Amino acid sequence: MTNPLRIAIAGLGTVGVGVIRILVSHQQMIAARAGRPVEIVAVSASNRGRQRGVDISGYDWVDNALDFAARDDIDIIVELIGGSDGVAHALARQSLGRGKPFVTANKALIAHHGMELARIAEEQNIGLRFEAAVAGGIPIIKSLGEGLTANRLTRLYGILNGTTNYILTQMEATARDYGEILEETKLLGYLEADPSLDLDGIDAGHKLAILSMVAFGVNINFDAIYMEGIRRIKLVDIDYARELGYRIKLLGLASLSAAGLEQRVHPCLVPDSAPIAHVDDGVNAVVVDGDAVGRTFYEGRGAGEGPTASAVVADIIDIARGHHGPAFFVPAQGMQKVNLISISDRVGPYYIRLHVEEQPGVIADIAAALRDKDVSLHVMLQKGSEQDGSVYVVMVTHDTREQKLMDAMDQINALSSVIDKPLAIRIENL
């Protein structure tokens, strides 16, 4: 047996504790699989005294994780602190800059600084790995970058945020509205410290950016990704979608064609017949289209101690095995920026939900606004009135260019009989 691989862990939250649990409980199994023992040498976290349910007394405690980078007795640094900047970013730079492989579960870090870090790792010819950053339970980075590497990948989409998928699933399962389920989700501790990351689609956007870089080998500008969350989805939308043969899912979608790169995160109506429509609660799923392989589908738990720690330890073992190619599977200097397709150029059908006063001429005004923008209707549903005399009107359009639809929506929103801001949800007939 060769020398042990000595690791340092920065961040001892749920995932850090999970990594320690796996490395300790599966020590022998991992040594056999990695070809050498994997040993934890040092740990760092913000609070030394906190009860964590694992014994860390055998590891060197370090107050400042940045000290790891300079130590000769550490072979790999594992970063589980989180955040796109601050300590995580500094630690990544210093670790890689000093020739130490770097393993992270930090999607914000890779989405924002992945290219910079990949270049440093390649200069040093060492590993930068982040399987745990996207859908921990699914080895999707490895599948894209290695398993499907013979393919020109053309499109991928998936449920990338377990929290919002949990909220949408619970709304449907319990017939309760968004606000109520959101409160429950907070109490369960499922939300990120900054809830906007989950609820506004930013977390899913981070993951989509990473998947796009790996799948397409292109340089991503994170800020250019269209991101829209689930805050405006009401129970009435879930019910109407169901009636129309759809379910509502927050998807991240990316495709690369001659026209350019499309990247967007938003709620979608997906047909009930699509496998992804039945991925519920905290489960993640990714669908990938390749030119040789056709369509492939991957599903697993997206977050939590076990799945995320599983991915972190897989990356550690990969490095122990000597796998240290480029972070995005092609040299970073070859990753070009490509033309971005604007969301306003999306063409497809839309679900529209209007909340209006029940009075003569309302529908005529709405229909006129749609007609003026060349938006043609496929379905219109209106059922009874609310107690206050208002009504919900739901429409499904034929294929239309998004800009036209949004112009029509603005015109509709200006009508005096329209109560709430109208909501449009993109229909993706996957």
Added chain:
Amino acid sequence: MTNPLRIAIAGLGTVGVGVIRILVSHQQMIAARAGRPVEIVAVSASNRGRQRGVDISGYDWVDNALDFAARDDIDIIVELIGGSDGVAHALARQSLGRGKPFVTANKALIAHHGMELARIAEEQNIGLRFEAAVAGGIPIIKSLGEGLTANRLTRLYGILNGTTNYILTQMEATARDYGEILEETKLLGYLEADPSLDLDGIDAGHKLAILSMVAFGVNINFDAIYMEGIRRIKLVDIDYARELGYRIKLLGLASLSAAGLEQRVHPCLVPDSAPIAHVDDGVNAVVVDGDAVGRTFYEGRGAGEGPTASAVVADIIDIARGHHGPAFFVPAQGMQKVNLISISDRVGPYYIRLHVEEQPGVIADIAAALRDKDVSLHVMLQKGSEQDGSVYVVMVTHDTREQKLMDAMDQINALSSVIDKPLAIRIENL
């Protein structure tokens, strides 16, 4: 750019042609991903003159593929001949023995001789890769051996043979019986040259053996795997299963516990609510349970030119990237034989279909036979009679040990009023 990786291809059937197509059409992309150009140097097949739809005039033609092993201008040998023995086996031994990495899509070869070949590859410290041998469109070997390597894997199961899944799906979709669909499947060219490989579950058995070796790190005796095919499934079974809330799928199932290793291939009734119940036609799917990751699910096309060639080329690129760990991801010498659990020790519910003469006392006799063996019934269905006065009786048992069920079935089969041999199908409430 470093020196090209020079490959030789033995076997130019559908998959061989697919590999050439990918390597030629994606030359630049593959060079970027592999870190070096990949060049085809030589090819070999049984018929030089055959029209294949790809230009092979630029490659050295070799009549005897075994000559590849001795050539200094070949870095990797790709075997796409097939068959567990003969040329394929000899080529594998010689290629590996002379220190040349070996990539194959040959499931029979790996199921029967994987351990022997893995030992040779490890002695030489070179790659032996067979991602294409199991579910070409799904990078399942890599997912098990690398992506999920931090987990103690406890169970896996899947639809591993596309042809039988196609037959079962078509029987249900078109309400036609087995024989008719089988003829159609033959005409479509979907059957292996030896149809028994598909229809009797042997092909699925080969794939299950390989998955077990990779997932559990154990040494498999292929001949000890229980394999039962789909030849006895009738349309009436598919219809009754549907009525009971199930669909019929040919599954390969393997699990490893303190009690030992369970490995079996047979038709199953799976609940309509299970995702695998909706994997139709030529698609493959694999479900894997790991102790950290929980349940993960993988789906993709199982066979055909594109998916299989995609997996072969992924293995070639992996080798070009310098990944050459043990074939089964742990040293072959550490892979032990484990206690095998006999199929007669399976405990679970069963679907039983009887075809009997409609006369007084038949059901009483059958019920008595089941009672004598402690098999208790959960459901019994009998609906009208066939034109000849016979009737189909369908029963669902409570959990029972297989040996008892089979003893009861023998006793029932001996009754004079029983027309066809009764059929029992295992119910797997996945």
